[in-house]
Every structure is written in structure tokens, then in C-alpha cells.
Amino acid sequence: MTSTTAATRWTEDDVPDQDGRVAVVTGANSGLGWETARVLAAHGACVVLAVRDLDKGRQAMAAITDQVPGAQLGLQRLDLASLESVRAAAAELRDAHPRIDLLINNAGVMYTPRQKTQDGFDLQFGVNHLGHFALTGLLLEAMLPLPDSRVVTVSSLGHRIRADIHFDDPQWDRTYNRVAAYGQAKLANLMFTYELQRRLASHGTGTGTGTGTTIAAAAHPGGAATELMRNLPGPIRATAGLLVPLFTQTAAMGALPTLRAATDPAVTGGQYYGPTGMGGVRGYPRVVASSEKSHDRAVQQRLWTLSEQLTKVTFPV
Structure with a gap:
């Protein structure tokens, strides 16, 4: 694979050959996940669309095949709001795919009204x-x-944005603010990535690039116009007609930071990719900075311990 670090406009054409690689993309039935799956399939990867709704997943597979004839695609039911479903999906994925080269943790919900998962x-x-x-x-x-x-x-x-890990009430049982709850979840995504990378490096697998190592990286899409926008708070939604063209980009552009983090051979563990434009809402992907709070190692480790306790999942690193 050829390095693309010098590229000022990294696009999907810069994705290296993915032939022989297996990628699992969560939330791949629409938006960023669908675009990520499409591009990986177009470059030769066997892509498993891990989705909650199998009918929508089949439609997504058909749409990819329309654009990428001969695409190698698989479908896996995965409901991230149920640990039972997550365990079942992981077992089925391991049985069907002895090797998994890429795991793209893409699925998500944003600014939802107060709701609980199956596990509370x-x-x-x-x-x-x-x-x-x-x-x-x-x-x-x-x-x-x-x-x-x-x-x-x-x-x-x-x-x-209003982001902190609320160890005293991580499930928002006492009070709920949809923006702060989203901030906590997205801050947790970064803290998880940084702590996972540190554990991989200590394990001896995450210390290099392109040399048989496993690494963890993160990305953000900027202001991608996707279905997540449907739960925007009222005042923002009321002016969305004016704001969307100025502060968002297409899902295809929004998927580029994820694709670069997943495929560019120059990526190193613990990097965070996002759009290059003003405010990080639009543009081509490059390494960007995350908040100072996201790098607090003590909080990362405390979050990791809490996550293990809540999910009852421990890692092999």
C-alpha cells in the first residue's frame, strides 16, 4: 500500500486495495455507514453490514451492488441497544469470519428523547x-x-459540547439533557479509543503501522447531513433550512475521515481524523485534535472499568 500523507485532498480514490480483507461496519444500512461500506467494497473488501433492521440491510446491500457489481457483502443482525444481541452477533461473526481486519464502530443515535436500552x-x-x-x-x-x-x-x-463522563449518574436516571447525554457518549467514544490503543501498545500489537499490528483510531464526520439530524433540538431544527447548506456536507464526504482512519497506511494508533475546514464541519480528512478532556487518562481508565462492569465484557489486552 502506498502512503497518502502528502495528499491535501484525500478522497475515496486514495483508499488502497482492500482485497482479501474483511470489514464489519455497524449501522451500514444508511448514511455514513452505507458510504463507508460502499467504498470498502469498491476497493475489494468483503464487507459485513451489521444492522438492526435486516430488511433495510438487504436494501442497502442491493444499493451497493447496483454501484459495485460483484461486491462481496454480508449481512449481520446487530442491535446495539441489547447486550444479548451484541453477544449473539459477535458469536455469529466469529463463526462466519475467522478473520476480521476492520471493525468500524459507526452506528449511533443522536439527541434522542429520554429512552433506555434493553439493559437499562x-x-x-x-x-x-x-x-x-x-x-x-x-x-x-x-x-x-x-x-x-x-x-x-x-x-x-x-x-x-456539554460533554463529561457523569460517573455519579451515567444513565441519566436523576435528570436528562439530550445534548449533554450525546456529549457524554461521544466523549466516551474517544476515551475508549485512546485507552484501547494504550492497551494494544502494552500488549505488543499496537506499536507500529502496517507491520502486523492492531491499532485503534477514531474519526468524526463533521456536520454530515444524515438521518441523525432528525432529533435536533427544536430551535436548531427550526433554522435548519438555512444552517444545513452552510454547516453540513454530504454523507459521502462525512465518511472520508472514517475511511482514512481505516485504510491509510500512514495512520498510527490513537489518531483522530476529521474534516479540514473551518470549525471542522466540512472538508477533506486529516488528523485533528480532540478536546483536552478526552485525553484525561485517569478518566479513561475509570470509564473502561465502568464499561467492563456494565457490559460484563473483558478484553484480551
Whole structure:
């Protein structure tokens, strides 16, 4: 694979050949996940669409095949709001795919009204973080022996907005604010990535690039116009007609940071990719900075311990 670090406009054409690689993309039936799956399939990967709704998943597969004839695609039911479903999906994925080169933790919910998962977690924290934490832990053993395997978790600019890890009430049982709950979940995505990378490096697998190592990286799409926008707070939604063209980009553009984190051979563990434009809402992908709070190691480790306790999933690193 050829390095593309010098590219000022990294596009899907810069994705290296993915022939022989297996990628699992959560939430791949629409939006960012669908675009990510499409591009990976177009470059030769066998892509498993891990989705909650199998009918929508089949429609997504058909749409990809229309654009990528001969695409190697698979379908896996996965409901991140249910740890039972996550465990079942992980077991089925391990049986069907002895090797998994890429795990793209893309699925998510945003600014939802107060809801709980099947296990009693706040919906945003449960789906965006805990479900992906559990899935990664259950699949990681299938990834560790493989050259250049990667876990890429999709965060958001929202990790900076009213974001903190509320250890005293992580499930928002006492009070609920949809924006702050989303901020907590997206901050957790980054903290999970950074702590996972540190554990991979200590394990001896995450210390290099393209040399048989497993690494963890993160990405954010900027202001991608996707179905997540449907739960925007009222005042923002009321002006969306004016704001969307100025502060959003297409799902195809929004997927580029994820694709770069997943495939660029120059990526190193613990990097965070996002759009290059002003405010990080639009543009081509490059390494970007996350909030100072996201790098607090003590909080990362405390979150990891809490996540293990809540999901009852431990990692092989």
C-alpha cells in the first residue's frame, strides 16, 4: 500500500486495495455507514453490514451492488441497544469470519428523547458507547493476529459540547439533557479509543503501522447531513433550512475521515481524523485534535472499568 500523507485532498480514490480483507461496519444500512461500506467494497473488501433492521440491510446491500457489481457483502443482525444481541452477533461473526481486519464502530443515535436500552442504559450512552465497547471486546481476539487490523470508532464534534463522563449518574436516571447525554457518549467514544490503543501498545500489537499490528483510531464526520439530524433540538431544527447548506456536507464526504482512519497506511494508533475546514464541519480528512478532556487518562481508565462492569465484557489486552 502506498502512503497518502502528502495528499491535501484525500478522497475515496486514495483508499488502497482492500482485497482479501474483511470489514464489519455497524449501522451500514444508511448514511455514513452505507458510504463507508460502499467504498470498502469498491476497493475489494468483503464487507459485513451489521444492522438492526435486516430488511433495510438487504436494501442497502442491493444499493451497493447496483454501484459495485460483484461486491462481496454480508449481512449481520446487530442491535446495539441489547447486550444479548451484541453477544449473539459477535458469536455469529466469529463463526462466519475467522478473520476480521476492520471493525468500524459507526452506528449511533443522536439527541434522542429520554429512552433506555434493553439493559437499562441511557440509549445514547448504551448504543454509542457501551454496545460498541462490548462488540469490540468480543471480536478483538479475531483481529489481533492479523496484519494491519484496525478498530475505528466514530465520534463527533459533539464530544466538546456539554460533554463529561457523569460517573455519579451515567444513565441519566436523576435528570436528562439530550445534548449533554450525546456529549457524554461521544466523549466516551474517544476515551475508549485512546485507552484501547494504550492497551494494544502494552500488549505488543499496537506499536507500529502496517507491520502486523492492531491499532485503534477514531474519526468524526463533521456536520454530515444524515438521518441523525432528525432529533435536533427544536430551535436548531427550526433554522435548519438555512444552517444545513452552510454547516453540513454530504454523507459521502462525512465518511472520508472514517475511511482514512481505516485504510491509510500512514495512520498510527490513537489518531483522530476529521474534516479540514473551518470549525471542522466540512472538508477533506486529516488528523485533528480532540478536546483536552478526552485525553484525561485517569478518566479513561475509570470509564473502561465502568464499561467492563456494565457490559460484563473483558478484553484480551
